[in-house]
Amino acid sequence: MAALILTLFLPLLGAGIILFMNKTQRKGIQYTALGFALATFVVSLFLLFGFDPANADFQYYIHTTWIASLDIGFRIGIDGMSLLLVLLTTFITPITILSSFQAIKDRDKLYYMMLLLLEFGMIGVFVALDTILFYVFWEIILIPMYFIIGIWGGPRRIYAAIKFFLYTFIGSLLMLVAIIWIGIWGGGDAGFTADYLTLREIAPTVPLAIQQWLFLAFALSFAIKVPLFPFHTWLPDAHVEAPTPGSVILAGILLKLGTYGLIRYNLELFPQASIFFAPLLSTLAVIGIIYGALVAMVQSDVKKLVAYSSVSHLGFIVLGIFSMTTEGLQGAVIQMINHGLSTGMLFLCVGILYERRHxxxxxEYGGIVTVMPKFAVLLGFAVFASAGLPGLNGFVGEFLTMLGAYQSPILGTWTYVAFAALGVILAAAYLLRMYNGVIFGPNLNPKNHALPDLTKLELWQLVPVTIFLVWIGIYPSTFLQLSETNMRLVSSKIEAAHRQMSQEHRVSSTSQMPLSPASLSFLLPQEIKNMHRQQQRELTEDGNGAAQQQMSDEEWMQE
Amino acid sequence: MSRDTALWGALPIYFISAWAVVSLLVDAFSKNSRVSFHFAWIGLLLTAMAAVGSFPYEGAAFSGMIATGHYAAFFDVLFAIGGLLTVLAAHPYLERLQFELDEFYSLTLFAIAGMMLIAHANNLLVLFIGIEVMSISFYILAGYFRNKTLSVEAGIKYFLLGAFMSGFLMYGIALVYGATASLHYGAILHATTTGSLSFPTLLIIGATFLVIALSFKAALFPFHFWAPDVYQGAPTVVTGLMSTAGKAAAFAAFLPLAFVFLPQLQIKLQLLLAIIAALSMLYGNIVAITQQNIKRMLAYSSIAHAGYILIGIVAASPDGFAAVTFYAAVYLFMQLGAFVLASVLEQQYGRHLEIQDYKGLYQRHPLLAGLMAVFMFSLTGVPPLAGFFGKYYLFVAAIESGFVWLAILGVVASVISAYFYLGLVVAMFFHPASESSESPMPTGTAGITLAISTVMTFLFGFFPSLLLHVTQQLF
Structure with missing residues (x-):
């Protein structure tokens, strides 16, 4: 319990302490921030000891009332997937703080406050088990990131910051409407609920026609964050303009919020709608894989290249998610970690080059290996991990997602995998082109003749990441076993829903047209609660089990 | 009990009216604006305390003309605090602009008294008197800088249009009387629910006229035309009061009327109000994007905020009405905070109010820039600030009543508003300082206003149930 609370609130405490420090004490502020980030990491490791991977329930569950009349609570807890992502967050943040020592040269105080606030928000999103609490954390993240891009970014930083904010804001507000809708539905006669665990039981009973709209409202928000083609256009701008640590956080953790949300909310709350939309989202994912790779191939700017490679890599994760098999979901989870580590490291490397040559x-580069041999080796690890070379982490994730997509009864075709595999080949092509261009060849540019190799500070950033790249590559079970029980549960639920849907389809051919105009009727003035009751009644008439019968009887009595 | 109610329940009204009249005498005899200032804020503080004390006295006074108890007391507290914050901010502002006359404080007291009478009204004529007392005080306050063309223009414009709208209000009242043979809220409600109407059509027309007149006071589209010019020309602190407490007063009148008319006219009125709300939100926010002057920007956005608040009335449920009062309260703190901050930076009348004057404010005054950013984010509706929960409750009420489309439009409008609210943040934080002008720190009492506004914006963001508990008891 205490470990989770501490993990969540230590960064906030750090930000609060920095607020009261004197802004001329630059070193003091830097080391305070680093100290708190490291302490958070150490505390988060303690989560591992009390965590039981075989248990599918949320662990370290804490519930405190926040707004009693609307059943909104401070509910937090973790399962295997959130544990992995929390660890990723607490691991990446101290590294970005180290890289900020070089990259951030003015207004340190505000910067480190924003960074720790960002960490607080990100951990909050991963542990929140209350829809409104989740939404609050989701929005808290926007503000520090907006400032980090806008104040410490490149020449077009203002444009990038506003674009980032508005894109994310529109998606999240539509999600808010869906959260309210589902909350009123789930609250039944009590009024409203934001309890995720309750909603997870109740949301799948929403009629498919409405589920589809709710699914879309959630999915839009997450798809913008991921970003899924065609909602990706904010990403290259934000990445290119953000300072190096900003890019690392953005690629390393922020994008994972979207994929995390897709599993936690879309798949778990709306299984039927997820099955319905799986082909669409998988297609977008595959388009993203190929499109991102092709665009990355022609970039002359290294940072842009890495940014577009993110679009491509995130496509694999989404494909894995919407294969909705255990393998695919497990691949998606491990690929979230992989992408956080390897792309984060690529951005660090780009930043290291940028610090030296601006x-x-x-x-401008070429033959760097002659002056920076250590850098060449470590960049090599990041590049090959990113390209999915067996033995490094990227391979495990990509293999599992493609295996899942291939086996998936819901996608039901190998076409997605065929195109995704094309993306793997393209990834090797653009990444090796980049590596070749920077590291090998003759060192002709006189400005590159005397570049210093990695400093101790830079080694401290890159080496820890490299260890994990190899670890996950060689022995992924350490990480996979943490989330396996949960992902198995998700996929089995989806499978059950799928079986039921295909049965229903066989029984009645008059099933409702998906996304028909008639399904929009829920927008019109009429009582949601009546619809809920009607739904309950229909379920009873179908004779769906005695428990259901009893529950509805009580409802009748009350009426 | 009933004598207690008449005494303690209506005490805030007695008190503020008497205090305002005495304040005029104080002005006449003391000739020292400092005395008037102290007299005013002490009076408002006492009024707020009396209003808190009047909470439990549910009932009526003055043979049913005035309602007392929760609802009126809540708004009394709100208006008194709004007046208090304004007076505290006005003192250094007027001093700096060298235009501190004693009447300013008396007029503010009268305006607050008018608003409180609106909240207490249990009879259409009392409502009319309250609205007139408030409006006439505002006409004079808007034209307070009598040697500045813009301010005088604001006063005249507000007065002419306002007088015209008072005509609408009176006509509406007359028609409702014609239909129901009563001016008393309870009797009108009785007449509409039992269906014993002599002329049902008159009721519809009368109610529509009342909606128009109150929409004008709340600056709802399409009755908003006065707002930008008046808000820009009026002294900045007055604009703050007008656009927050003044608006809340209009909604304090709206809510009981909604109770009275909705049973009979539900479908027609609901749709009419929903359309007004939707158009206000979109129009206010879209036009605000192009504004260069911060007062005009906040003016247009206040049209949109009135639209948000109206959502709660459209929802026509206890949750919706509670959301209206909740939003009126949090909106008071964040919008007033923003206006007071603008007034702190306003060196001379009308100067340093362009958005570009805010460039690089962060480097010159990190604290002020930070506070402004808090107000802007709260107005945008970013959690965990108070503005978010205000909007959240409104949307919940709308969806519960089946107005999902209105909630979605509200969301879209919020995104649009993010663009210009953030524009100010961009100017303050992302741009280097355009000129090294020396702007002052909040002198003295305006700092108190800013501190209270900020604390409330955070407090109701982190612990919205503190306020929600109160607002849910009102209905």
């Missing part, structure tokens, strides 16, 4: 043009 350019990110590929053409």
């Amino acid at each position: 350019t990110r043009e590929l053409a």
